[in-house]
Structure formats: structure tokens, C-alpha cells
Amino acid sequence: MPELPEVETVKGGLEKALLGQRLRSVRVLRRDLRVPVPDDFCKALTGCVVTQIIRRGKYIVGVLDSGRAFVLHLGMSGRVRIYDSGLPANLETHDHVTIEAENGTGIVYHDPRRFGFLILAEAGNWDSRPPFDRMGPEPLSGNNVFNGAVLHQALAGRKGPIKTALLDQSVVAGLGNIYVCEALYDAGIAPERSCALIDEAMCVRLAESIRTILLRAVAAGGSTLRDYQKTDGSLGYFQYSFSVYDREGERCGGCDCSNGSVVRTVQAGRSTFSCPVKQV
DNA sequence: ACACGCTCCTGAACGC
DNA sequence: TGCGTTCAGGAGCGTG
Incomplete structure (x- = not known):
């Protein structure tokens, strides 16, 4: 994808x-x-x-x-x-x-x-x-086009879950289901949390997680699941670095939930993967 | 303005 | 083994 x-x-x-x-x-x-x-x-x-x-x-x-x-x-x-x-x-x-x-x-x-x-x-x-x-700001743009304050402003007035807001290309450009799940995990924010309950400090953390995850994935040449290949036919390998995406029932990528496991829920008809211990 | 369900499409995975 | 069903999801659109 x-x-x-x-x-x-x-x-x-x-x-x-x-x-x-x-x-x-x-x-x-x-x-x-x-x-x-x-x-x-x-x-x-x-x-x-x-x-x-x-x-x-x-x-x-x-x-x-x-x-x-x-x-x-x-x-x-x-x-x-x-x-x-x-x-x-x-x-x-x-x-x-x-x-x-x-x-x-x-x-x-x-x-x-x-x-x-x-x-x-x-x-x-x-x-x-x-x-x-x-279309919303480019998360990897160099001129501080995307940061916690910008994200906080984009979420203002929204009451729905943060997961679905981040999939909206007018909030931030380029995210899809995989990287939204991974970024929310990295930031420790529960996907069902209402945008109204996300303050600017959390937005700062979330914006930073979005950038970090995307940069790592770009460096890996993307993620290959099913269809995607690079232009020379080779495969991206960021899928091996997923912490939560497509890992239902497994341990998450690195929090201290010793016996916890990744849960799959459905939001707006899409699968969401998260760690209920790390993400609140 | 925002939220949500529906729709397009095909191949892979799953179940009886 | 084999066929039918379900699922995956980006984004535009219609509805509430």
C-alpha cells in the first residue's frame, strides 16, 4: 500500500x-x-x-x-x-x-x-x-512547515478519534493506515483518543513521531506488503520494523508490556493496530 | 465543518 | 482439491 x-x-x-x-x-x-x-x-x-x-x-x-x-x-x-x-x-x-x-x-x-x-x-x-x-502540510518538509503547533491547529474543532484525523490528507499529507498506526504507537497515543483531548504537548510528540517513522521508512525504501515494489523490482524492508501494524496478538515492538499484546480494532472501516499498555 | 458509510477493484487468504 | 466468501484500503462522494 x-x-x-x-x-x-x-x-x-x-x-x-x-x-x-x-x-x-x-x-x-x-x-x-x-x-x-x-x-x-x-x-x-x-x-x-x-x-x-x-x-x-x-x-x-x-x-x-x-x-x-x-x-x-x-x-x-x-x-x-x-x-x-x-x-x-x-x-x-x-x-x-x-x-x-x-x-x-x-x-x-x-x-x-x-x-x-x-x-x-x-x-x-x-x-x-x-x-x-x-492538502495539509508535508510532514518531511524542511522549513518547519509541519510541527506540533501546526498539527494542534489542524486538529482544532475536531472531536473524532485521532486515528481517523491523521488519515485525512487535509490534516497532514501522505499518511496512510500503516504509518498512522506506527506513529501513534511511537508517540504513545491511543488511536481512539478524541482530537479534543490532545493538547499541544502531545501534538509536539506526535508530530515528531510522524517525522521519525516516515524518515526511517524512506531510508528503508518503504514497506513491501503484497503489492508494493521499488522501481527496479526490489522490495522495501521497513515492514520488518513494524511495531504494531499487522501484528495482532504479538508483542509490540518494544514497550515494557511483558505479557501484553498488540490488539486490532476497526475504526471507520479500517484496521487499527495498537498496544493498549503503551498507548493511552 | 466534521464524521461516517459507501464505492470502486483484484488477488490473496481463509473456511467448509 | 476446489469453490465461494472475506478482506485489504485511498479518496471522493453523499448523507446526517
Whole structure:
């Protein structure tokens, strides 16, 4: 499940492969992704030079020298595969879009569940349009864009559980189910705790945990569960560092709950994993 | 404004 | 062994 660390890993791969490259050929094999691939997608990309690759939340934006941009979301099961010496002779089922650059690099977008999408945007103002216009701060941005005070402000007026608030991309960008569970564990905050009962000191701790967990996961190349792979086909390995996620009934990753175990609950239809001893 | 349920989709895992 | 059922979840949308 691609969340910020996985998307960041894919962004790095695309940057290395495509930055400064002119796109020679673009093919759409299947148009009906969650959002349909636009009719003029191939035409809009072909012949353009990629001038910038940006990650915003779980989205990747590829800026073109034409004044337009492509926007990629990996959904649940989207994978980007990069081939340094050209596209493979035989494509697989669920390979939906291919891109070739003039230097021979081949890119394949593969997405069995088709929750992801590839669309077009205007390069100059992509960030002032949906979904970016209401997106919260980047947790790993360097300029103190995201900190305890910012998080506290974003939670103001909310009464629902902190777990579901952190999944809301307008509160903070890029988190999904895995890293929300891990960050709440790291901060020692119970997932069902109401946002109204989280003071600024707790927000400081939580913001720091979010950054720490995400940085560790990025360094590990993301987490591979089921679908996700890096752009060269190798696997991320942060899943081996999970403290609570997908560990129901096991001991948590390191608190002193000698005979306690990770519990699974359901919030807003999603699994939540937590340690009731450490998290209050 | 916020909260929550529903929906899209497929493959893996599970149960009888 | 084999087939049917359940689950996983990002995010937009509709409803309360």
C-alpha cells in the first residue's frame, strides 16, 4: 500500500530515470483506471522534456517543458517499473501505461486493482487545484512547515478519534493506515483518543513521531506488503520494523508490556493496530 | 465543518 | 482439491 515513503521511493526512481529526458513514446493499454487516462495523455507527453519530478502527499507530479504536467497516484496496488535498457518485450497483465524516453529508458505503470490513476495538469498551477488545494502540510518538509503547533491547529474543532484525523490528507499529507498506526504507537497515543483531548504537548510528540517513522521508512525504501515494489523490482524492508501494524496478538515492538499484546480494532472501516499498555 | 458509510477493484487468504 | 466468501484500503462522494 503506497504511502508517503513508498511514493517518495518511486519519485526518486522516476527522477533518476526521467529528469532532463525527452519522452519519445507513450502508450496507454488500459484507460479505465480510477480516473480515466485523458484522451490526449499520450499526445501531451510525447516529445516533451521532463524538467521536474515532485512528490506531494501520495501524488507524484512530473513537470514538462510544455507548460503541462502529469499527475500520478498509485492507489492501492500501483507499481512503477523502470527499465534502463528499454521496455520488456512482453508486458504483463495489468500493465496499463508505458513510457519510453529518448535515451532508451522504459517506464511501465502496473496496477491490478486500478485504484491509481495518471492524469494531466497545468504545470504552473497544479498545486492550487484539487486535490492539492486542500492538502495539509508535508510532514518531511524542511522549513518547519509541519510541527506540533501546526498539527494542534489542524486538529482544532475536531472531536473524532485521532486515528481517523491523521488519515485525512487535509490534516497532514501522505499518511496512510500503516504509518498512522506506527506513529501513534511511537508517540504513545491511543488511536481512539478524541482530537479534543490532545493538547499541544502531545501534538509536539506526535508530530515528531510522524517525522521519525516516515524518515526511517524512506531510508528503508518503504514497506513491501503484497503489492508494493521499488522501481527496479526490489522490495522495501521497513515492514520488518513494524511495531504494531499487522501484528495482532504479538508483542509490540518494544514497550515494557511483558505479557501484553498488540490488539486490532476497526475504526471507520479500517484496521487499527495498537498496544493498549503503551498507548493511552 | 466534521464524521461516517459507501464505492470502486483484484488477488490473496481463509473456511467448509 | 476446489469453490465461494472475506478482506485489504485511498479518496471522493453523499448523507446526517
